[in-house]
Amino acid sequence: MKNILIIGWKTLTKPSGYYSLGALVIGGFIAGIIFWGGFNTALEVTNTEAFCISCHEMENNVYEELKTTIHFTNRSGVRATCPDCHVPHNWTSKIARKMQASKEVWGALFGTINTREKFLVHRKRLAQNEWNRLKANDSLECRNCHNFDYMDFTEQSERASYQHSTALASGEKTCIDCHKGIAHQLPDMKGVEGW
Amino acid sequence: MKNLNLASIAGLMAIVLSPVFTSFTVTAADKAEINTVATLRDHTKINTQKEPNPIPKVVNKDIKKARNYPMQPPVIPHTIRSYEVNRYNNKCMSCHSRQRTEKSQAPMVSVTHFMNRDGNFLAEISPRRYFCNQCHVTQLDTKPLVENTFTDMHSLMKQKTANTKEH
Numbered sequence: 001m002k003n004i005l006i007i008g009w010k011t012l013t014k015p016s017g018y019y020s021l022g023a024l025v026i027g028g029f030i031a032g033i034i035f036w037g038g039f040n041t042a043l044e045v046t047n048t049e050a051f052c053i054s055c056h057e058m059e060n061n062v063y064e065e066l067k068t069t070i071h072f073t074n075r076s077g078v079r080a081t082c083p084d085c086h087v088p089h090n091w092t093s094k095i096a097r098k099m100q101a102s103k104e105v106w107g108a109l110f111g112t113i114n115t116r117e118k119f120l121v122h123r124k125r126l127a128q129n130e131w132n133r134l135k136a137n138d139s140l141e142c143r144n145c146h147n148f149d150y151m152d153f154t155e156q157s158e159r160a161s162y163q164h165s166t167a168l169a170s171g172e173k174t175c176i177d178c179h180k181g182i183a184h185q186l187p188d189m190k191g192v193e194g195w
Numbered sequence: 196m197k198n199l200n201l202a203s204i205a206g207l208m209a210i211v212l213s214p215v216f217t218s219f220t221v222t223a224a225d226k227a228e229i230n231t232v233a234t235l236r237d238h239t240k241i242n243t244q245k246e247p248n249p250i251p252k253v254v255n256k257d258i259k260k261a262r263n264y265p266m267q268p269p270v271i272p273h274t275i276r277s278y279e280v281n282r283y284n285n286k287c288m289s290c291h292s293r294q295r296t297e298k299s300q301a302p303m304v305s306v307t308h309f310m311n312r313d314g315n316f317l318a319e320i321s322p323r324r325y326f327c328n329q330c331h332v333t334q335l336d337t338k339p340l341v342e343n344t345f346t347d348m349h350s351l352m353k354q355k356t357a358n359t360k361e362h
Binding site for chain 2: 070
């Protein structure tokens with residue numbers, strides 16, 4: 001075992017004796033494209049709704065709840081899928097979120113929330129994670145679609161336009177402060193601010 | 196004896212079935228009345244699927260509607276789509292509860308909601324008044340299916356005094 005490792009290390013540190021520099025550079029470039037492309041494709045596959053609801057925890061709980069809301073079906077047919085709200089769009093944040101998601105793989109393997117009852121027990125903690133994330137990034141995932149600068153207050157109801165033109169415009173509040181539970185049912189809200 | 200039995204059976208049959216027969220022989224006037232009662236299916240044949248009526252919009256003007264009598268639960272003048280009221284949460288209370296009204300400027304739930312059935316005041320909403328939608332409902336922007344002939348006490352009394360003055 002040790003010998004194999006030593007041979008491997010020696011091969012890596014020695015200059016190439018057989019292949020031309022050109023072959024190595026071009027070969028490396030092509031391999032890079034293939035590997036990077038493959039990585040990105042795999043990453044994008046994990047960023048689809050079909051992938052999310054391939055786990056029954058997601059399909060039977062949160063996805064079922066989403067179906068009744070305006071983010072699933074509405075007059076104009078614009079839909080929000082799971083990653084639209086739950087995965088950051090810019091690359092570094094996305095990778096950071098994907099690394100955090102390894103915890104979720106652990107949960108799926110060991111069945112942390114594999115029944116509705118277990119899910120409800122953990123619901124508050126899970127919801128709190130998402131609220132904290134959205135609070136920290138000023139509801140970035142909401143704002144990927146809902147752009148404040150293009151909101152027409154005259155089209156909103158009086159109450160909505162009042163709140164949006166004061167608390168939201170001044171930056172005192174962010175979307176998630178008021179719009180909790182718009183896509184899924186709420187946990188027990190005892191002790192949550194504003195409830 | 197046998198004849199008597201038959202006669203009594205026939206008599207009983209007549210009594211029992213008479214309402215059925217009369218219902219078969221409704222007059223033309225009755226029929227017209229039956230057909231004017233609005234139902235969701237209207238005159239659709241039993242073997243066809245009726246095209247559903249368009250769903251009217253919920254009135255969302257935030258303007259109080261007058262109550263038809265003092266004890267009437269006020270109607271909700273705004274949309275309540277996906278407002279959760281269950282054992283964990285009561286979304287209505289995030290504006291209408293005593294603690295939240297200063298911030299929200301929404302009307303506070305009335306004191307009766309804090310009373311238990313013996314009339315004692317509790318510190319929180321009484322469980323029997325917890326489910327808002329049992330009494331409070333939104334209004335739809337549409338024509339009523341059935342005409343409402345309700346007259347409130349105030350107008351009745353006004354009419355009465357006007358009538359007595361005439362005589």
